[in-house]
Each structure stands twice: as structure tokens, then as C-alpha cells.
Amino acid sequence: MTIHTSVQRAISLFIVLISFALANSCTTSDQQKETQNKPNIIMFMVDDMGWQDTSVPFWTEETEFNRRYHTPAMEKLADGGMMFTQAYASSVCSPTRVSLMSGMNAARHRVTNWTLRRNQSVDSEHPVLSYPQWSVNGIQPVDSIENATYATLLPQLLLDNGYFTIHCGKAHFGAMTTPAADPLNCGFDVNIAGHAAGGPGSYYGSENFGNKEKGGHSEPWGIPGLEKYHGDSIFLTEALTLEAIHALDSARDSNQPFYLYMSHYAVHVPLYADKRFYQKYLDAGLTDAEARYASMVEGMDKSLGDLMNYLDENDLTENTIILFMSDNGGFSLKPREAVHASNKPLNSGKGSAYEGGIREPMIVKWPGVVQPKTKTDKMVIIEDFFPTILEMAGVSNYQTVQTVDGMSFVPVLKNDAPNNENRDLFWNFPNNWGPSGPGIGATCTIRSGDWKLIYYYADQRFELFNISEDIGELNNLAEQQPAKVKELAVKLGEYLRSVDAQRPLFKASKQPVPWPDETNLF
Template sequence: MNTLNKTILGALLLPCGLVQATDRPNVIIICTDDQGAIDLNCYGATDLVTPNMDKLVNSGIKFTQFYGAPVCSPSRAGLLTGKTPQRAGVPGNVSSLSDEAGMPTEQYTIAEMFKAAGYTTAHIGKWHLGQADDKQPNAQGFDYSFGHLVGCIDNFSHFFYWEGSNRHDLYRNGEEVFYLGEFFPDLMVKEASAFLEGNQSDPFFMYYAMNTPHYPYQGDKKWLDYYRDKGVKYPRNLYAAFISTMDERIGQLMQKLEELGLRENTIIVFQSDNGYSTEERAHNGGGSSGIFRGSKFSLFEGGIRVPAAITWLAKLNPGEVRDQLAVNADWLPTLAEMCGIDIDTSDLDGKSLMPIINDKNIESLHSEFSWKNGKHWAARNRNWKLLGNPMIAGEKFSPKDSLFLVNLENDPGEKNNVASQYPEKVKELTAQYKRWLRNN
């Protein structure tokens, strides 16, 4: 879809059933970065201080089987387009070395949807979906953008160190800006607060894309001291300090909404992009997926199952839980329905979660789903899950485990390969994956 066609499509996306712009809810998506599946108290962590994230999650509906992608760029592309990462054109992490790499301009994003419906749109934080002008946030539906374009930065110098030459990476609306020595999570709160102050009278959409707790672990001194004094061991202590540092900044953002009187009528989506990292620069770990096996890069549950919730104080009951399978591509059609925006969902892989939000007892809207990361793939059908060429950092799999079948109801930790016991189920899920691959 070229830019002209995107504009025409956007003009067709009109708010329906809405009398005044001020009646429409605001929307904020908070996306954390490399946060483990249980790494906040309300998901099971017992050694972390996360009161603000817990309050946010518990103020709405918490999902227990919610999925992103195994790495950053694909997960974020799926969230923003309502499609699988493959169909969104971002099957793997976007390289910082190529202007050609990134989410194709023709993809229609959630920001473009909201903008066409009369919302003011903002991106604050991490992008990692392309650095060329036509792939930056302002070219993908965001009226305002502040943050870094590639995968991660040092939070004080705002330099990218991890691929190619060291370089400064901090931009506002495509123009390089310099805040040497200022802590990036604080800059995010500052920029978001200014945007909220300037747009409190009209509906807005904000994509608040955090780069925490992604490495480098740079938690506040008070939290580093706290976890040291609690005897939390390395590298969990460094990761935990960064989690609590992030939690405080989320609390500051929520406080700003309260001060401006915007919290009640603001829909807030919260999720991590993928599981915790075991990369060398992440000190080989620190995060936790609890009973779930695997971490970032893996298609075992610990790599793709993430904490996620949605809250809208004006409409949704607090403290509710949904156990159905859901994916981050579902947010686009869900938010469209919640905000009264009429869109054509026929080309989307995501499904509106409103039936599940309204009724905790209905079945998942996704009876089947598939993922791919390089040679590693997974196909899920209800409680059955088949992994092809399974991968976990630091583990070796024997040839007999090249097809790894589990039943998540009986074995949520994916410990036991039952492929030899259920050969027909292996065939069925292999066929499902191949069908999905042909369509992606």
C-alpha cells in the first residue's frame, strides 16, 4: 500500500457512535522491553518491588496467556500493525546497519488508524523498526516522536554501542537532539508529560515504548543499594534494580494522568515485548520466566509469553483475569472497537478481544496460532504446542527433539517431549505450521 492509498484508507476510518471528540477515550500503550514473564509481583515475582505496575495491572484485566514475539522488532511490528511479524514485514530484529531494513512504509499502523479518526498521536521511547526517513515514527502515523531509532542505547550518553560504529541515537521528530548525562527514562517521562499537557482537551494516542529493563542495566542507586542489602544475587540484583527503576517511572506517568484528570477516560494497555534476555550484555540473565522454559529468542513459553493487561477505569472492572490465549496483534482491532473506530479487519491476524473482555468464560478467539524465528518455529492448537528445531540459549537439543511436542495444560513448563506418543498430533501441527507459512 503506497502513501496515497494509506491516506485514502485513513479517510475511510471514521469514528462511529461518537457524539463529541471529548467523549472519546484516550489511549496509551506501554510496552516494556525484555521483561520476564513473571517479573512483577502480580505475575508471581516475590523478590521485586513493582507497586506501580501491579496497581496498573490490577486496575483492569490481566491476561495470563498473552504472547508477543521472541525478539524486539517483530513483537513491536505485530503490535503496531495487527499482523504477524512476517506479514508486517519484520520477521527478525531490524539491523542498525541498513537504511533498507525496517517495517515497510506501506504497512498501515495503529497510529495511522488513530490519526485518521481524529486523534493526536505520539511515540515516546524506543522504535527499532527502521532508521531511514520513510521508516521512522513520523512516517508511520505519529504526529510527535521522541526517542531512539535502533535497538538500545546507553541511558546517559544516548549512544548505541552494539553493532557497527558507536553513534549517538536520540531524535525528536527526525531531528537529532542532545541531552548528554540525562537519564533516558526520565526524559521519556518529561516528554510524555509535556505531550499530555498539550493535548488534554482532545483525544490522543501515545505509544510509550520503554527500553527498560533491556540492557545496559542502569538502575537507580537507591534500588541497586536496596537489592544489595536484601542479598539478591548477581545478575538478578542488577536486573531487579532496573525493574524497580522502570516501575517508578511508570508511576510518574500515571501520576501525571491523575494530575491532569485524564486517568479515568484513558485506556491503558501494558505488555512486555518478549521474554527476559540472557545475552552477554545482559550479564547472561537476571530475569525470570518462573515455571516457563526459555527466554528471549526462544519460542518456548519463556520467550514469547509476556505480562499484559488492559485498563479503562471508566468502563472496565478492576481486578479481573482472562486465561484465554491472546496475542499483541489483537490490540489494534480491540482498541478500534473500544474507541468506536470502524475498520476493515479482514487483512488482520489480530482479533478484537472485546468478546473475551466482556465474558471470561468464552473460548479463546485463537484456536490456533504459529510463530517463526529463523529456523525455529512453533505451532499451537488449543493446549497442544509443537516446536520445530527448538532453541534455548545455552542448551543443546538432540536430533530426536527436533520436533518437540507438549500439552501446555499438563506440562506448562514444556519439560517433556511427547512427540513419540502422539505422532498424529505432530503431523497435524506440522501441517498447520506449513499452511500458516504459505500465507505469511
């Protein structure tokens, strides 16, 4: 009797263990299938590319600049997806990249200017203003770094949810010697050529990409990790593309969906001729500087085309989302020929609160979801990419240490978006980028419907524009529309205080500059 009972118990225990193992195996198998069914995602980020630096017209009409540039891959992407004609970023690079990684508006995350050296501000001197202690060390995956913003980062969330994460190109997330200077500390499985600096010492392999010695790394501007191309005639954009494709091969071997952050250094200065395309622009009559710039634009576009060809050749196209974006407005200073006019019909360029500094070329292709050859004028801003990409990846119920300001634009892509015309967009730049020009300086800004209000901290001056009627921001309506100025100034001031934004101080009194709704105007 005892033996029989023991055998029964053993059999029962064996059945329970087998059942548990089978159930666990099924759960694991289901999880693996779910992961494998997730879409691949390519976030294709260009540096300093203007709204008009493409043969794809993002305005209501084709312009002279659209006819100048040759970007067939962008044309193909637009044919297969949705163009966003009112897509916005910050006016300089680091604030945009931090917003992408965190979903936070720059006013909240306080990385409001570009970063480089630890604990060193890049703000230029100003005769009237001094600048706040902004997060000069960038965004960080840990909370132990001084003068930095701690956040749960986008690639880490994707990595934690089964994605093979690849960083290729410009990082510029955190200052030198901080953890975020290395993308491997930010949730990426692979880092190709990313570090603390935001620009290259050289685009030429023959010049070791700005490194003083072949095979070495010279901080801050030398590009790391591409030593095998040192001494070669290859252009940086091409080298990054080849390495990205190698990384995609590794992703395929892993049987995981991939997230490729293809973040080109192009078309950031210095302007180097991409010899594959340079001569054709000289032959077309462009000056040397403009031919160099146009060749860099086309080289960037070829990279996009090469990646799209790779997807086609490996049967990945139908399950891969591509998001195309620039990090700020087009560079419109010397050596560009049309200074402050390289983004026409938009006014000014990089560093400016005007549309030329913040409006970007944006395209999204999502096979089976986004209707091809479509266009939207719905406003989106860079922090919206954070919740959007996570929703695309099927990542829900995630937790972040930061408040996420971005709103997913997946409903816009699916063409079932609610009317978002009541949504206001905000910018805060309590800094001094350095160069002077239209709209360049310490400012805060609100876009509300068709209206846009810019507040200049230095002299507490307002500019008001109706963007739908005056895309070039040439007709300041502040004096004619005082009620609208007051309405928007109140919205802007309330928002900035709500996110604990920063503002400059007067050098003479050491007192903070009034918020826009605290000026003598009110």
C-alpha cells in the same frame, strides 16, 4: 414584478446558505463532541521484560522472582483492570513491534528478525542453513522501499480519526535511512527519542545516552532528541517519562483524545544501575548484575506510576485506557546470573520458541468497561492489539493495504467473549538470532489449545508439549503422541503456506527446508 421576484430569489438563496452553514456547523460540532468523547489510550510497552519480572504473579502461585521484584504501579494497574495470563508476542523485538503496528502475524509481514541497517541482515552464520531474504528494512508507510513490508499503520489510523498521537522511547520500526526510522512518518504527531535502533548506547544522561558528544547524535546506538538532559545524572527511563508528560500537556491543550505509545528502552541490555533503586537490591543480597536489572525493572514501574498519577491529577483517569505489554520474553543470557532460567517456571528466554521467549506480562485497565481485579487465561497474541485499540477508539470501517490477522480482544475485556479455545496461534522465525540455548534457533511453532508443537528447521525435529500440564516444557511428548504431532504439523504447514511465509534453505543443496508437514515423518 421582476424586482419582487429577484428579492424573493435572493431571500431564498440566503435561507438555503444559512441552513447549509448551520447544518454544517452542527455536523462539525457533533464530530468535535464525538472526538472529544473518545477515550485516551496509553500503550505501555516494555522491552525484554519477562513474565516473572514483576511482583504481580501471572502464574497460579507466587514465585521467587515475584518476591524479588518491586512493581507497585503494576500491582495498582492489576487491581484496576484485567490480567492476561496467556499473552504472547514474538521472541525478539522488531517482529513484535511490526505486528502491533500492522495487525499482521510475523509469518505474513516477514520482519522476522531485528532490524538496524538498511539492506543488511542481522542473521548469524549457521553451518547447515542459509536464511531467506526477509524484510530487513522493516515496516514502511510507503510502498517504495526495497526489502520492506508496506502497511497502513496503527497510529496513522488513529491520527486520521482525531487522535493526538505521541511516540515516546524505542521505535525500531524501520532500518536506518528509511522513512519508518522516524516515527513522525508513521502517523505520530510527536516523536520523543525514537529512531531505527532497538537499544541504547547508555541509560545515563551523564554519558549523553550513548552519544559521543554532548548535544549530538551518534548512530546507531545514541538516543536522539534528549539533548537537554546530556551531562545530567538522570536515568533514561526518567527522562522519557518527563518528556511524555510534557507531550500529554500538549495533547490536553489540543482538546483531542490522545494515544501515547510509551515504549521504554528498559529493560533491554546493557544493564545499567538505576541509582534510585539499585542499593536496595544489593542490600537484599542480589549480585551486581541482578541488582542492576531489578533496579531497571523498578524504574520502569515508577514510570507507569508517574503516568497514572498524572492522569489522576488531571482528572483523566476515568477516560483513559492503559494497555501494558512486553515485546518478547525476558533476557536470560549473560550477564544474567540464572542463564536460561531467569523466567522460571518458564523455560529459556528472549529468542526462544519456548514460553520463556514469547509469553508476556499483560494488563489492561479500561475504567467503566473492564471489571477490576480480574484475570483471564484466554490466549491473545501481539497482532490482536491492532484491531483492539482501533475498536477501543471507536474507529470502524477502516481500510488497510495489508491483511489484518489479529482478533480484537474487546469481547474478552467486556467478559462476553465467545469460547476461543479452538483458535490456534502461530510463530515463524526462519532466522538465526545468534546466541544458543533451549528453544533458540530457526523454528516455527503452533499453540493449539493446551498443545504446543515446535519444529526446528535445522534438523527437522519436533517437540510437543502439553502446556497446561507442563508449563516449563520439560517433557517432550513427540514420540509418545505421533498422531498429535501429525495433526499440528499439518495445521502449521498449511498456515505458513497460506500466508506465504518464508523458510531457510540448506546450504549444501540450496533447496528449501521441508515444511513441517513435508518431513520424512509423514
